[in-house]
Amino acid sequence: MTFIIVGYGRVGAxxxxxxxxEGHPVVVVENDPDxxxxxxxxxxxxxxxxxxxxxxxxxxxxxxxxALGGLTGDPxxxxxxxxxxxxxxxxxAMRISEDYREEIYERYAEDVDEVIYPERLGAAGAKTALLGxxxxxIGELTEQLRLTTVTIPEDAxxxxxxxxxxxxxxxxxxxxxxxxREPMTIPxxxxxxxxxxxxxxxxxxxxxxxxxxxxLGPDSATA
Numbered sequence: 001m002t003f004i005i006v007g008y009g010r011v012g013a014x015x016x017x018x019x020x021x022e023g024h025p026v027v028v029v030e031n032d033p034d035x036x037x038x039x040x041x042x043x044x045x046x047x048x049x050x051x052x053x054x055x056x057x058x059x060x061x062x063x064x065x066x067a068l069g070g071l072t073g074d075p076x077x078x079x080x081x082x083x084x085x086x087x088x089x090x091x092x093a094m095r096i097s098e099d100y101r102e103e104i105y106e107r108y109a110e111d112v113d114e115v116i117y118p119e120r121l122g123a124a125g126a127k128t129a130l131l132g133x134x135x136x137x138i139g140e141l142t143e144q145l146r147l148t149t150v151t152i153p154e155d156a157x158x159x160x161x162x163x164x165x166x167x168x169x170x171x172x173x174x175x176x177x178x179x180x181r182e183p184m185t186i187p188x189x190x191x192x193x194x195x196x197x198x199x200x201x202x203x204x205x206x207x208x209x210x211x212x213x214x215x216l217g218p219d220s221a222t223a
Contacts, residue, residue: 002027002065004090006051007037007072007079008044008079011095015069016044025062030082082112086195115186131156146203147175148211154195156216163187168214171207176200184204 004030005016008030016026018038028039038045043151051055051072058149062068068085070078075096082092093114152159158166163174164187177187178198193199 001025002061004029004057004060004062004068006030006057006068006078006083007095008032008039008046008069009071010072012071013038013042014070015071017042020044020105025147027065029056029060047137052077052084054084056189057081057084058212062088062090067093079112088121128209146205146208147200148203148208150198150212150215152193152195152197152199153216156193156195158215159195161193163191163193166193166199168201168203168207168216169210172201172203172211174199174201 001064001124003019003024003026005012005019005026006029008016008028012030016028019026020043025045027124028044028046029049030036030046031048036046036048051057051070059069065085065197068081068090070081070085070092072078074197075094078094078096082094085092085155092112093116095116096111115158139153155189157177163177166174168174174184175182176199177191177193178184178200179194180196184198184200199215201211
C-alpha cells in the first residue's frame with residue numbers, strides 16, 4: 001500500500017507528511033540534492049532521480065504502489081510520472097498551476113485520476129486525491145483548517161459565477177464541486193455554479209462565517 005510522491009517541494013513535502021501521519025507508507029522521488037536531504041531528515045525513504053523516468057519509478061516500487069502523486073513544479077514531469085504510474089495500475093494525481101488554460105486542464109484531466117492545484121492548501125487536496133476519498137465530508141485538517149461542504153440555494157450570490165471566480169479572499173478556497181448528488185470532483189475552470197450544487201471548501205477556522213456570507217449571502221452568517 002505504498003504511496004509514491006514525486007517532488008519534495010512545498011506541496012510534496014506536506015502531502016508526504018500528512019500521508020505518513022495517517023499511517024501510510026511513503027516513498028519520495030526527488031532529484032534535487034537539498035530536497036533529498038530534507039526528505040531523508042524527515043524520515044522518508046527517498047529514491048534519487050528524475051520522476052519522469054520509468055527506471056527511477058521502478059526503484060521506488062511503482063509496480064506495487066497503490067498511488068502516485070506528480071507534485072513537482074513541472075507539469076511535464078508530473079504528467080509523465082502519472083502516465084507511468086497509471087501503466088502499473090496506480091491511482092494517479094498530478095499538480096498543475098491554476099493559470100493553465102481550460103483546454104490544457106481538460107487534456108490532463110482526461111488522462112489522470114485527479115488534477116490538483118498547488119497553492120497553500122494543496123497538500124490537503126493532494127492527499128484526498130491520492131486516497132481516492134470523497135470530498136463530501138466535514139473534518140478537521142489541522143487546528144486552523146477545516147474541510148466543509150455547502151449546498152447552494154437559488155438566491156445565493158454565487159449562482160451563475162464560475163467556480164474559479166468565487167472570491168474567498170485569503171481565508172479559504174473551493175476544492176470540489178458536485179451537481180445533483182453526483183460524486184464531487186475538482187471542477188474545471190469554466191464550471192458555472194447552479195442552484196442545488198454542492199461545493200467542498202478548505203477554510204480557515206476563523207473564516208467559516210465569512211465563507212458562509214460570501215457563498216450564501218450575508219443573512220446566512222447569522223443563521
